[in-house]
Amino acid sequence: MPEPLIRPLTASDLPAVLAIEVRAHAFPWTPGILADALSSGYYMVVMAQDEVVVGYGVVQVILDEGHLLNITIDPALHGKGLGRVLLAHLIEYARTHTDTLFLEVRPSNQRAVALYQAEGFNEIGLRRNYYPAAGGGREDALLMAMAF
Numbered sequence: 113m114p115e116p117l118i119r120p121l122t123a124s125d126l127p128a129v130l131a132i133e134v135r136a137h138a139f140p141w142t143p144g145i146l147a148d149a150l151s152s153g154y155y156m157v158v159m160a161q162d163e164v165v166v167g168y169g170v171v172q173v174i175l176d177e178g179h180l181l182n183i184t185i186d187p188a189l190h191g192k193g194l195g196r197v198l199l200a201h202l203i204e205y206a207r208t209h210t211d212t213l214f215l216e217v218r219p220s221n222q223r224a225v226a227l228y229q230a231e232g233f234n235e236i237g238l239r240r241n242y243y244p245a246a247g248g249g250r251e252d253a254l255l256m257a258m259a260f
Contacts (some may be wrong), residue, residue: 121156128165139244169202178210207260216253234259
C-alpha cells in the first residue's frame with residue numbers, strides 16, 4: 113500500500129469527501145455543511161493514496177481551543193492504520209495552534225473511542241442526546257479532550 117499523502121482539502125475534493133461521508137455514516141454531513149466548513153476557514157485536509165481521496169479531517173480553532181469536528185476514513189479501508197495516521201496529523205496541527213483539542217464521539221463507535229484513548233484523549237464529560245440515532249431517537253456523545 114502506498115504511503116498516504118495528507119494535503120489541504122479544496123473545493124474540488126468535496127464530491128469525493130461527500131461520497132466517503134455517505135458511505136461511512138448513517139447521518140452524514142451534508143454538502144452544505146462541508147462547503148460551509150471550507151468557506152469558514154477551518155483546517156480541512158484530505159488523505160489521498162495514488163491521488164484518490166481515502167479520508168479527511170476537519171479541525172476548528174477558536175482562540176486557544178481546537179475542536180476535532182470530523183475525521184473519516186473510507187470504510188473499505190478501515191483497519192489499515194490510516195485513521196491513526198490522519199489523527200496524528202490533526203493532533204500535531206492542533207498542538208501548534210491550540211492549548212486543548214476537544215472532540216465528541218458516539219459511545220457506540222467503540223473503535224474510534226479506543227483510538228482516541230490510545231492517542232491520549234481523556235473522557236471529560238457526556239453530551240446527552242447529542243447525535244441523531246436510528247428510529248428517530250438520539251444518542252449521547254462522549255466529550256473527550258487532549259491538553260498540550
